[in-house]
Amino acid sequence: MQDSTHGYQRTANTHADRLNQQCYCVTLDRKALDKSLLTQLADAGNEPSTVSELHHLFSNTPVFVPRADIATMERIVQAIESATELPSYLERVLSWAPEIARFDPGPIGAFMGYDFHLGPDGPRLIEINTNAGGAFLNVVLARAQHRCCDPSQPTAATHRALDGFEDAVFTMFSREWQRQHANSVPSRLAIVDDAPKTQFMFPEFRLAQQLLQAKGIETLILDPSELEYASGTLTACGKPIDMVYNRLVDFALDAPSHATLRHAYLDGAAVVTPNPHVHAVLADKRNLTLLSAPQSLRDWGLNEADADYLERAVPRTRQVSRNDAAELWSARRQLFFKPVAGHGSKGVYRGDKVTRRVFENILNGGYIAQDLVPAGERTLRIDDAVATRKVDIRLYTYAGKSLLAAARIYQGQTTNFRTPGGGFAPVFQV
Numbered sequence: 001m002q003d004s005t006h007g008y009q010r011t012a013n014t015h016a017d018r019l020n021q022q023c024y025c026v027t028l029d030r031k032a033l034d035k036s037l038l039t040q041l042a043d044a045g046n047e048p049s050t051v052s053e054l055h056h057l058f059s060n061t062p063v064f065v066p067r068a069d070i071a072t073m074e075r076i077v078q079a080i081e082s083a084t085e086l087p088s089y090l091e092r093v094l095s096w097a098p099e100i101a102r103f104d105p106g107p108i109g110a111f112m113g114y115d116f117h118l119g120p121d122g123p124r125l126i127e128i129n130t131n132a133g134g135a136f137l138n139v140v141l142a143r144a145q146h147r148c149c150d151p152s153q154p155t156a157a158t159h160r161a162l163d164g165f166e167d168a169v170f171t172m173f174s175r176e177w178q179r180q181h182a183n184s185v186p187s188r189l190a191i192v193d194d195a196p197k198t199q200f201m202f203p204e205f206r207l208a209q210q211l212l213q214a215k216g217i218e219t220l221i222l223d224p225s226e227l228e229y230a231s232g233t234l235t236a237c238g239k240p241i242d243m244v245y246n247r248l249v250d251f252a253l254d255a256p257s258h259a260t261l262r263h264a265y266l267d268g269a270a271v272v273t274p275n276p277h278v279h280a281v282l283a284d285k286r287n288l289t290l291l292s293a294p295q296s297l298r299d300w301g302l303n304e305a306d307a308d309y310l311e312r313a314v315p316r317t318r319q320v321s322r323n324d325a326a327e328l329w330s331a332r333r334q335l336f337f338k339p340v341a342g343h344g345s346k347g348v349y350r351g352d353k354v355t356r357r358v359f360e361n362i363l364n365g366g367y368i369a370q371d372l373v374p375a376g377e378r379t380l381r382i383d384d385a386v387a388t389r390k391v392d393i394r395l396y397t398y399a400g401k402s403l404l405a406a407a408r409i410y411q412g413q414t415t416n417f418r419t420p421g422g423g424f425a426p427v428f429q430v
Contacts, residue, residue, distance in 0.1 A: 013068075013120070015064075016065060016066050016430045019430065020063065020376070020377065020378045020379065020391075021377075021379045022379070023061075023064070023149060024061070024379070024380065024381040024386075025062075025149055026060040026061060026146075027060070027061060027062050027145045027147070027148050027426070028059070028061070028141070029144045029145065029146050030055070030144075032143075033058065033140060033141065033144035034052075036140050036143065036144060037054065037203075037207075040140070040206075041203070041206050041207070041210070054137075054203055056417055056418075056423060057137060057417055057423045058137075058141050058423045058424050059380075059409045059421060059422055059423040059424065059425040060380075060421070061380055061409075061421075061425060062148065062407075062425055062426045062427065063376075063378055063391050063393070063407035063426070063427055063428070064427075064429075064430050065118065065405070065407075065429055065430070066430055067429045067430065069118055069122060069393075070405055070429060072122055072123050072313075073114065073116055073123045073393070073402075074395065074401075075309055076114070076116075076123065076309050076310070076313045077395060077397055077400055078306075078400045079302075079307075079309040079310050079313075080125075080128070080282075080310065081282075081399075081400040082302065082303075082306050083291060083297055083306065083310065084282055084287075086301050086302060087300075088300035088301070089290060089300055090281065092290060093280055093281055093284060093286070093287050093290070094281075096284070096286055097276075098254070098280070100253065100262070100266070100276045101252065101276045101279070101280030102277070103265075103266060103276070103277060104277045105179075105180050105265075106179035107179050107180055107271060107272070107274075108176070108179065108398075108399060109130055109273060109274035109275070109278035109279075109282065109398075110172055110176055110245060110274060110398065111131060111132050111135055111172075111396055111398070111403075112128070112129070112132060112282065112396070112397045112398065113128070113129035113130075113132020113133075113394050113397075114127075114128055114129075114394065114395045115128075115129065115392050116393045116394075116395070117373045117374065117375045117376055117392060117393075118376040118391070118393060119373070122312065122313070123313060123393070124313055124314075124315055125288075125313050126315075126370075126373065126392065127285070128282055130274035130278055130282065130283045131246060131247050131248075131249075132394065132396060133201045133204060133247075134201070134406065134424060135204075135396045135404055135406075136204045136208050136211070137203070137207065138404060138406035139162060139165050139404060140207070141406075141424055141425075141426055142162055142404075142406070142426040143162060161403070162404075165403065165404065166211055166214070166215070168398075168403055169208075170212070170215040170217075172398045172403070173217070173243070173245070173273070175398075176271060176273045177242070177243055179271075180268070180271045181271065186217055186271065187217070187218065187240075188217070188218045188219075188239060188240060188241055188242050188243075189217050189241070189242065189244070190219070190220045190236060190241045190243070191205045191208060191209065191219065191220070191221045191222070191244075191245045191247060192223075192227070192244050192246055192248060192261065193205070193223070193247040194223060194224065194248065194257070195223055196222070196247075197221075200417075205221050205247070206221070208245065209221055218239075220236060220237070220239075222236050224248070224260065224261050225257060227241065227260045227261055227264070228260065229261075229263050229264045229267075232267065232269050233269060234260075234261075234264040234269050234270040241270055242271065243271040243272075243273070244261065244270055244271070244272045245273060246272050246273060246275065251276060251279040251280075251283075251341075252276050252279075253265065253276060284340065285317075285368050286319060286368060288315075288368060289317045289318055289319055289368065291310055291314045291317075292314040292316045292317045294307045294310050294311035295307075297310065315370050315371040315373050316370070317368050317369070319340075319367075319369075320337070320362055320363065320367040320368060320369050325363055328359075328369055329359060331351070332351030333351050333352040333372075334351065334371060335351035335369045335370065335371065335372055336349070336350055336351065336369070336370045336371075336373075337349045337350075337351060337354065337362050337367050337368070338367065338368050338370060339367055340366050340367065340368060341366060348414050349362070349413070351369075351372065353413060375391055375392060376390070376391040376392075376393075377390060377391060378390075378407075378409055378425075380409070382420055382421045389409045389410060389411050389419060389421060390410055390412075391407055391408070391409055391410075392407065392410075392415055393405065394407070394408065405427045406424055406425070406426065407424070407425040407427050408422075408424060409421065409422040409425050
């Protein structure tokens with residue numbers, strides 16, 4: 001049975017690779033995409049004037065992924081979340097986390113994001129993110145697809161996930177609420193980010209607002225400065241705020257401008273998701289040093305099956321220390337350097353691109369070094385020329401279960417939305 005499964009996976013990988021290299025089909029129906037965005041943004045009570053400005057976010061072509069790889073990624077997520085429940089793991093991650101992370105009010109984090117590179121050895125985990133952006137935009141994108149020349153299309157399971165996305169999101173926020181309160185649902189939710197109208201993902205906030213309001217939850221999009229906290233009640237515009245969908249990248253709520261939200265959170269006056277505890281347990285990049293040490297995880301009580309998945313999937317990661325400077329510099333071409341407190345690919349360096357000056361800054365602290373795992377590739381036709389781009393796969397999850405799989409096509413050291421032909425792309429399973 002094992003040989004048969006491996007044979008199937010090799011065949012699927014070969015088929016997916018061939019399609020990613022040779023299928024140049026334009027599957028995105030831009031008119032359908034624009035119509036859907038216009039409708040949803042108008043339903044959210046906003047002037048949908050930015051639809052044409054969103055075109056650079058979306059690639060015209062899908063990315064083909066073996067169904068077996070999707071199942072493996074989902075299993076890796078489950079193994080990671082099992083590891084994060086181990087007492088010894090929690091003790092270690094909280095030892096380097098900010099003090100606020102020790103407060104655990106119950107929620108486990110809306111819209112976790114697990115990023116993978118796919119290669120001949122299967123999926124490899126690159127990063128874990130709280131408040132992972134793009135899910136709402138990717139659902140609209142996935143629903144606006146033509147068929148391509150190959151019969152490989154979104155599977156029945158994928159269609160069910162797309163059709164059930166709105167209900168799954170509503171259930172996710174309801175359960176986050178119920179993890180801190182009794183049954184029922186929040187009456188009013190605030191999507192909170194600094195200067196939200198200037199944010200790259202502001203259109204996604206509007207899509208989230210439309211979805212939640214259609215489910216009966218009044219939803220506001222707010223800057224933290226609009227929040228007030230007095231007498232145990234968090235308010236904005238004179239209205240009580242029951243729940244906060246936190247899109248801030250100040251993961252510890254340390255900034256003075258976030259003090260109001262911080263106080264309300266620590267007093268349990270509002271449900272905040274994702275919150276500082278969730279980020280510390282799952283998304284702090286230092287945690288990858290533990291998740292890539294399978295023997296330690298086994299010693300701490302992780303079962304053999306989960307440990308095996310993590311051993312294959314998580315590239316070796318270590319914290320950068322000046323004591324290891326010579327070794328790190330010598331091995332730099334096989335490493336990727338990431339700031340512990342970074343987000344959105346800021347301050348990230350491929351080792352083969354690092355200069356001595358940059359390396360000196362990295363040695364000053366606050367970085368991890370991760371074994372380099374090459375990104376997958378997608379070949380596109382752009383203006384009658386063939387070009388090769390890099391590919392990441394992201395699983396959006398809640399409670400270890402997948403909500404959506406999506407791809408990002410890009411070129412350069414890290415993911416971005418400046419690449420011609422790049423952007424979010426739907427995943428077609430083969």
